[in-house]
Structures are given as C-alpha cells and as structure tokens.
Amino acid sequence: MSIPGRSPHKYAAALCLGLAGANLVRGSTPVALCLCAGLALAAPGREARPVLLLAALALLGWWWGSARLDALDRSVLLAHVDTSERSVLAVTGPTRNSKFELRVPAQIRRFGRLRFREAVLLELPLGRSPPQGALIETVVTVRRPKPSKNGFDETTWLRRHGVHVVLRADRWRQIGRRGGLGGITDRLRRALARSIAPGLRGERRGIVEGVVLGDEQSLSDDLRQRFRASGLYHLLAVSGQNVVLVAGGALALAWLLGIPRWLGQLGALAAIAAYVLAVGAQPSVIRAGVSGVLVSLAWLAARPADRWHFFLLGAFVLLAWNPYALLDPGFQLSFAAVAAIFVLVPRLLKTFEGYPLPDAFAGVIAVSAACGLATAPILWLQFHALPLLTVPANALAAPAVPPLLALAFAAALVGPVSHPGANAIAWLNGWFAAYLAACARLVGGLPGAQVRSGRALLVLLCVTAVAGAYAWRRWLSSSPRT
Numbered sequence: 352m353s354i355p356g357r358s359p360h361k362y363a364a365a366l367c368l369g370l371a372g373a374n375l376v377r378g379s380t381p382v383a384l385c386l387c388a389g390l391a392l393a394a395p396g397r398e399a400r401p402v403l404l405l406a407a408l409a410l411l412g413w414w415w416g417s418a419r420l421d422a423l424d425r426s427v428l429l430a431h432v433d434t435s436e437r438s439v440l441a442v443t444g445p446t447r448n449s450k451f452e453l454r455v456p457a458q459i460r461r462f463g464r465l466r467f468r469e470a471v472l473l474e475l476p477l478g479r480s481p482p483q484g485a486l487i488e489t490v491v492t493v494r495r496p497k498p499s500k501n502g503f504d505e506t507t508w509l510r511r512h513g514v515h516v517v518l519r520a521d522r523w524r525q526i527g528r529r530g531g532l533g534g535i536t537d538r539l540r541r542a543l544a545r546s547i548a549p550g551l552r553g554e555r556r557g558i559v560e561g562v563v564l565g566d567e568q569s570l571s572d573d574l575r576q577r578f579r580a581s582g583l584y585h586l587l588a589v590s591g592q593n594v595v596l597v598a599g600g601a602l603a604l605a606w607l608l609g610i611p612r613w614l615g616q617l618g619a620l621a622a623i624a625a626y627v628l629a630v631g632a633q634p635s636v637i638r639a640g641v642s643g644v645l646v647s648l649a650w651l652a653a654r655p656a657d658r659w660h661f662f663l664l665g666a667f668v669l670l671a672w673n674p675y676a677l678l679d680p681g682f683q684l685s686f687a688a689v690a691a692i693f694v695l696v697p698r699l700l701k702t703f704e705g706y707p708l709p710d711a712f713a714g715v716i717a718v719s720a721a722c723g724l725a726t727a728p729i730l731w732l733q734f735h736a737l738p739l740l741t742v743p744a745n746a747l748a749a750p751a752v753p754p755l756l757a758l759a760f761a762a763a764l765v766g767p768v769s770h771p772g773a774n775a776i777a778w779l780n781g782w783f784a785a786y787l788a789a790c791a792r793l794v795g796g797l798p799g800a801q802v803r804s805g806r807a808l809l810v811l812l813c814v815t816a817v818a819g820a821y822a823w824r825r826w827l828s829s830s831p832r833t
Contacts, residue, residue, distance in 0.1 A: 363663035365405040369412025370670035371677050377417040416674040423673065426515035427467050428459070428493050435492045436463035438518070440473060441529040442487065444631065445566055446480035453480050459518070460486070470513045472496075475520055482525075484537030489523035511675035532628075539629035540564070546763035550774040551781050558784035559777075561587035562752065563759045565633055574788060577795030582723065582741030583748055586787065588681070589630050591639030591689070596756050597626045598643050620644055634676060635685040638665035662689060680733040684726050691725035692718060712746070719745035737802040744794040748787055755783040 444456035455473040460466070473491070481487050494517045496506040509515065528534060544566075548559040557569035567575060567587040578584040601622040605615030627640040642661040666686060669676045676682045699717035708716070723741040731737050738744070758780035766773035794800060 360657055360660040360663050361405060362408055363660060363667050365408040366412040367663055367666050367670055369409035369414075370416040370667070370674050372409070372413050373416025373420055373674050374677055377420060378413055379417070380414065412670075415671065419671070420674055423513045423675065424510070424515075427465065427469055428462065428471065428516045428518075431462070431493050432495055432516065433493065435490060437488065438462045438491045439486060439488050439526070440471070440491075440518075441533070442473075442481045442483050442485045443470070443533065445483055445568065448477075448480075448568060451477070453477060455481060456514075457518075462491075469515075471516060471518050472509060472514050473518045473520065475523065481523060483540060484528050484534060485525045486527040486529055487523045488526050489520040491518040491520045493517075494519055511673075511678055513673070536628045536631070539625055540631070543626075543629045543763060546766045546773070547759040548777050548780065549762060549766060549770070550777050551784075554788055555781040555784040558587075558787055559755065559759055559780060562755055562784075562787075563589075563593065564630055565589040565636070574791065577791040579736065579795070580738055580801040581744040581791045581793075581795035582738035583744050583787070583791050583794070585684070585688075585722075586748065586752060589633055589636040589639075590685075591635065591642070592752070593630075593756060594623055594626065594636065594639035594643045596753070596760065597622050600757075600760055632672075634669055634679065634682040637669055638662070638685055638689070641665040641668050658693065662686075662693070680729065683729045683733070687725040687729055688722040691721040695721035695724065715746050715749045716742060719749075735803065738800060739802060740794050740797065740800050744790060747794065748790045751783045751786045751790075755780055755787070758783070 438459055439461040440457040440459050442455055442457050447454045453475040455475060457471050457473045459469050459471050475481075496509050496514075496517050499505070509517075528537065544560065544564060547563050548556045551559060554570065554574065557567065560569065561567035565588050567578075570587075575584075575587075578587060598619040601619040602612075602615045605612070605618055610618075623640050623643045627636055630636050641664055642658075645661045645664065669682060696714075696717045699720060700713060703713045703717065706713075719742045723738075727737055758776050762773045762776040762780065765776060
C-alpha cells in the first residue's frame with residue numbers, strides 16, 4: 352500500500368473530494384463527529400491508518416463544504432422582497448453592460464435601519480456606472496432574480512455566487528470608497544488598468560484589457576462572438592500564462608539589479624499576490640496564483656515541486672471558499688484544460704516526433720488539441736456551442752499573446768518613469784491586439800466554425816467515429832507484425 356506522505360497530492364485530493372461532495376449531500380457537525388468517531392473505532396492496525404487518514408480528510412472537507420454552502424445560502428434580503436429602502440452599497444466588481452441596463456456586483460452595507468453585509472446584484476439604467484470600490488447611496492427595490500429563460504436559470508447561477516436578490520435603482524450618488532483589503536484590490540486594479548495601455552483606445556485597448564485583466568466589456572458583441580466561435584475566447588480570461596509572466600518578470604528584474612535569488616523569489620510572491628488581487632477571484636487566476644506562490648515557497652524551502660499537488664491545492668482553495676465553484680463553467684474549463692496539459696500534451700508531443708514540425712509549433716498544436724478535447728464536453732453542456740477550429744485558431748494567435756502580455760506589463764513599469772516611453776510601448780502593443788482581433792474575425796467568421804445544434808453535433812460525432820475507425824485500421828495494418 353502506498354503511503355500518502357510520499358504522495359502529498361492524495362491529501363489535497365481527499366479534501367477536494369469532500370468539499371465537492373457537499374454539493375450532493377450536506378452534513379451537520381453532529382453527523383461529522385459521529386462519522387469521525389466511527390473511523391477512530393474502526394482503525395484495525397497500522398496498515399489501515401493511511402486510508403483512514405484520507406477518509407478523515409475527506410470527511411473534514413465534507414463538513415466544511417456543508418457549512419460554507421449553508422452560509423452562502425443565507426439571505427437577509429429574501430425576507431424583504433418587493434420592499435424599497437434607502438441603502439448604502441459597496442461596488443465589488445466591474446459593471447457589466449446589457450442591452451437594457453447596467454448590472455453591478457455589489458455588497459449591501461445598510462438597508463433602511465438594518466446594517467449587515469450581503470452580496471447582491473444591482474441593476475441601474477443605462478448611462479454612468481459607479482466605479483469599482485465606490486460606496487454609493489441609493490433607494491433600492493428588492494426583487495427576485497429573473498425566471499429561467501432560454502435554458503439559463505439566473506436564480507441558480509446567482510445563488511452559486513452567494514447572491515439571492517436583485518436590487519433595482521434609478522439614481523445613485525457616491526459617498527466614499529471601501530477600505531480594507533477590498534480597497535487595496537480596487538487601487539491595484541485602477542492602477543493596472545490605467546497603465547497597461549496608455550494612449551490606446553477602442554478595440555485595441557479592449558483586447559489588451561481582456562488579456563491582462565479578463566475584462567472584455569469594452570469589446571463589441573460581434574467581436575466577442577467571433578472570439579467564442581473561433582475558440583479564442585479563453586484569451587480574454589486571465590490564465591496561468593499571465594501569472595507565470597508576472598513571476599518571471601519579477602525574477603528577471605531581480606537578476607538585472609543583482610538582487611539575491613531569495614529576494615527575487617520574495618518579490619515574485621509579492622508580484623503574484625498583487626496581480627491576483629488586481630484581477631479578482633477568477634478560477635483560472637486563483638489556481639495559477641496558488642501554484643505560483645507554492646513554487647516560490649518550494650524553492651525558498653528547498654523542497655521538490657509536485658505539479659499535481661499544487662494543482663489540487665488550487666482547487667482546494669477555491670472549493671473551500673465556495674464549494675459551488677465546482678459547478679461554475681470557469682472552474683471546470685480551467686481545471687480540465689490544465690489536467691489535459693499534464694496528461695495529454697506529453698503523449699501528443701511524442702506522437703508528433705518524426706514529423707517536420709518546429710518544436711514551438713508542435714507544442715502549440717499539442718496544447719490546443721489537448722485543451723480542446725478536454726473542454727469540448729464542458730462547452731457543449733454549459734453553453735450548447737462547440738468551436739471546431741480551435742487548433743488552427745490558437746496556432747495563428749499563439750505567437751502574439753506572450754509579447755502582448757510582456758509589452759502591457761512593460762508599459763505599466765515604464766509609465767511612472769517615462770510617459771512617452773509607455774505610450775510608445777502601448778502603441779506597438781496595439782498591433783498585437785489588432786492581430787488577435789483579426790485572427791478571431793478570420794477564423795470565427797468561417798462557415799461551420801462553431802457547432803450550435805444537436806443534429807450538427809451528432810453528424811460531427813459520426814464522422815469523427817468513422818474517421819477514427821479508419822485511421823485505427825490503417826495503423827494496425829501498417830504496424831510491423833512480430
């Protein structure tokens with residue numbers, strides 16, 4: 352029997368399994384204590400202790416996940432539906448524009464005479480939007496979320512983010528800004544948003560903000576749809592590549608300045624933390640941020656790095672905060688893609704050996720194919736849409752992404768020293784942004800770039816099965832017989 356201490360990722364996997372299980376069945380503290388007592392009494396010998404330890408960790412995760420879900424499901428405002436009061440709210444994220452209104456993530460601080468904190472969705476008329484971090488005063492009316500429509504259940508989606516009501520208001524006024532960690536997050540985001548693309552406007556600035564900050568709201572609906580259809584929409588969400596570049600940039604700067612490596616690692620830790628705070632709690636950036644921090648800590652402690660252990664610890668952090676994250680498309684897509692990179696990419700690269708492909712190009716194709724295969728079922732189940740040209744689209748776009756990120760961060764670093772220099776860097780970066788937009792329009796505009804009907808998907812699966820069977824028979828017939 353393998354010893355879990357030699358495989359630390361088993362501990363994290365047990366905790367994640369327990370946290371995820373709370374979505375199926377919730378438990379209470381007395382039940383968890385009884386099960387723990389049963390495990391302790393059932394311990395027959397030393398050989399069974401590793402298994403019992405894993406079971407105990409899974410039970411601990413299940414208990415904590417159940418408690419967190421109960422906390423997320425509590426709401427004071429549900430008892431005040433269809434009532435109106437003067438309220439104070441803190442804007443907790445960027446405003447999202449829809450055709451008819453502004454949708455603002457917020458936290459209510461005061462509702463009439465009641466003082467409490469609860470996550471809400473604030474709907475405002477089209478026009479001026481409150482900035483992230485603002486404390487605003489307004490008269491709100493409490494409403495339930497919209498009923499399910501066209502396959503989208505807004506009530507369930509909001510509940511999984513701890514939001515149970517929608518507040519509607521006509522006018523608002525800013526009365527201050529929030530403080531604490533949230534205030535630090537707001538200042539970091541404002542500073543980064545101002546500095547990554549100085550002088551850029553319109554579409555080019557929107558793409559830089561999407562790649563660096565995960566905020567694509569300034570892009571047109573048509574361009575966003577082209578990014579989705581081409582399989583490039585993941586570029587508009589912050590990924591692990593961003594975190595790697597932030598950490599690598601901090602280490603490179605330390606090397607250029609002649610700073611000791613251990614101080615450089617501390618600088619990388621600080622840079623990762625600041626970037627994660629600025630971007631926000633997106634599953635992909637939390638996962639990558641946790642992995643980056645653990646890699647730096649492993650180097651400082653002279654301990655070996657286990658990528659599966661770090662991968663699972665990222666999942667643990669997200670699920671421990673909100674077990675509903677397991678059901679979020681962003682969580683599923685991010686972790687499925689990374690798992691595919693770990694498992695499938697080495698096998699695909701081995702398959703490509705002997706073909707006249709440059710190593711960098713083969714790597715892009717392998718990563719795109721692996722991630723496309725792993726995320727295809729999730730995309731269909733969550734969005735009923737499947738991009739078919741993901742591999743060629745990513746092969747076209749991949750060369751532009753690293754320089755775009757590097758130039759955006761370079762502009763942010765140069766800005767405080769030289770505004771003309773930062774503007775020149777941003778101008779150059781605008782061409783990479785324009786290239787990404789051209790790739791999305793070219794590939795996303797091709798006929799059949801995206802499957803959106805069940806019949807088309809069935810035909811595609813049949814054709815793929817026939818082609819796979821033919822290729823398999825050809826491979827068997829061409830293989831040397833022993």
